[in-house]
Amino acid sequence: xxxxxxxxxxxxxxxxxxxxxxxxxxxxxxxxxxxxxxxxxxxxxxxxxxxxxxxxxxxxxxxxxxxxxxxxxxxxxxxxxxxxxxxxxxxxxxxxxxxxxxxxxxxxxxxxxxxxxxxxxxxxxxxx
Numbered sequence: 001x002x003x004x005x006x007x008x009x010x011x012x013x014x015x016x017x018x019x020x021x022x023x024x025x026x027x028x029x030x031x032x033x034x035x036x037x038x039x040x041x042x043x044x045x046x047x048x049x050x051x052x053x054x055x056x057x058x059x060x061x062x063x064x065x066x067x068x069x070x071x072x073x074x075x076x077x078x079x080x081x082x083x084x085x086x087x088x089x090x091x092x093x094x095x096x097x098x099x100x101x102x103x104x105x106x107x108x109x110x111x112x113x114x115x116x117x118x119x120x121x122x123x124x125x126x127x128x
Contacts, residue, residue: 035072039065046100049115050108059103067096 033041042064043057052060070092074085097116101109 035065035068038068042068046112050104050111052108056103060100063096063099063103067092 039061043052043061046052046060047057071089074088074092077085101112104112
């Protein structure tokens with residue numbers, strides 16, 4: 001009976017550790033990607049949501065890659081004024097949104113803005 005109980009406890013702990021590890025892997029997956037992988041993921045996300053043509057995808061990829069490298073450089077600065085870096089990131093994001101919209105049609109811009117609002121609303125609970 002003790003052996004059976006011990007086996008059940010080991011199975012339970014093993015399953016719990018596996019679930020926790022998988023959850024951790026999914027949450028940190030975006031943080032370890034290269035700028036190229038992030039730009040590609042952004043183009044895929046936008047391509048699906050906005051029905052982008054190949055020219056739009058290429059333009060957005062180039063700009064997104066540039067933007068991602070800029071953001072990575074800001075994060076790698078490490079020490080320093082956190083507020084200043086956050087303001088730089090906000091400014092960079094606004095510039096990015098403006099540039100992305102320049103590649104889109106009017107209908108795509110509306111869809112893009114709606115998607116941005118939804119993303120902001122989903123992030124809201126995490127920031128509070």
